[in-house]
Amino acid sequence: MNKKSVPAPSLKEACVQAAREVIAEHGVESLSMRDVARKLAISHQAPYRHFESRDHLLAEIMRRCFADFARHLDGRPRTGQPEADLEAMGHAYLAYAREKPLEYRLMFGTPWPEPAQHPELVQHAVHAFDLLRESLRALHRDQPDAPAHVDRQALFIWSTLHGMASITQADVMQHLQLAPGVEPALAGDVMARIGLGLGLPCEVRAA
Template sequence: MTSERERTYHHGDLRRAILTAALDVIATEGPAALSLRDLARRAGVSHAAPAHHFKDRTGLLTAVAAEGYALFADALAGAPDLRERGVAYVRFAATHPAHFQVMFQPDLHRADDPDLLAARARATEALRSGVADLPPAGRGEDDRLTGVAAWSLAHGFATLLLTGNLADALAGRDPEEAFRSLAALAFAPEDGRGH
């Protein structure tokens, strides 16, 4: 008779179980705490089972980053403009903190992984299209630098939020609404500001 664990493994759920366990560890202890042996123990499988799906720790973190970028691209795609893409960025970081931690630490994953590259390209395109949709007065002279400014604002805000550094500044204010206000200040057309 086949055990429930073996049925789950043969149906492909072990990969998901290990990813889920890894995300839990990253969210509570950080990526440095990840160990394939510990994840195997948590999943109740042999210590070699995670290596079957991910090869090694870097492979696992690459899968986490690729999944994160795919989820991130989906979140950004539903936003109608650059400001709302920034809000989606902040929301993504708050709801997927483990993915967020790994995605933006390239030393943790394989930069040449095809799944990671494809997902990252989708996310990057969603961010860039938000800049392209800005009216000329809100874009500045260089779309690429405008994109870096938008990314810096959203990423910086999200990082400060996740690390608890905005608690006093927000004083109970909804982080998404606070970000909308910041984005309006940062990307307001120069006309009317005396420039």
């Protein structure tokens, strides 16, 4: 096969896109620099011009996923009311997981490359979590133990939403024979139960 030449400015983006296609087709375990080069019909050494290793390429893809996820959460509608804004973030989280399942699995279902070698990946991942913390801080400004309280609640919310997002994407869902109306109301029900767990006002939980 004749190897083609990809212009240097676009080679990095071409490698990222090809890697995403390999992951989508065969899973992240199958990702290799050789497969990326083969998909682009370029020299096996060409991807190394921008990425030191397969893990560096994967880290860049995951970094972009977390950055996109944070933009999605940050772009949710704002009302200025902490409870309503927190609920909107929850719905935005679930919408992202539903609309971008590949990106969601890469962020939360893929073993990370060595974090010490990829500080930008860590930075973007923590930023996404900090958006949830910021929403909760608005609810607990007057509490002396607010930092620890916020962290506990943030982990509670995250684990609940992640559980729902993961199970609704699982193949088993289509075999559960749920009662009519349960699945369409699931997101609202979960958000209401999160509100109950946080001790939010009843009118917020029923929204």
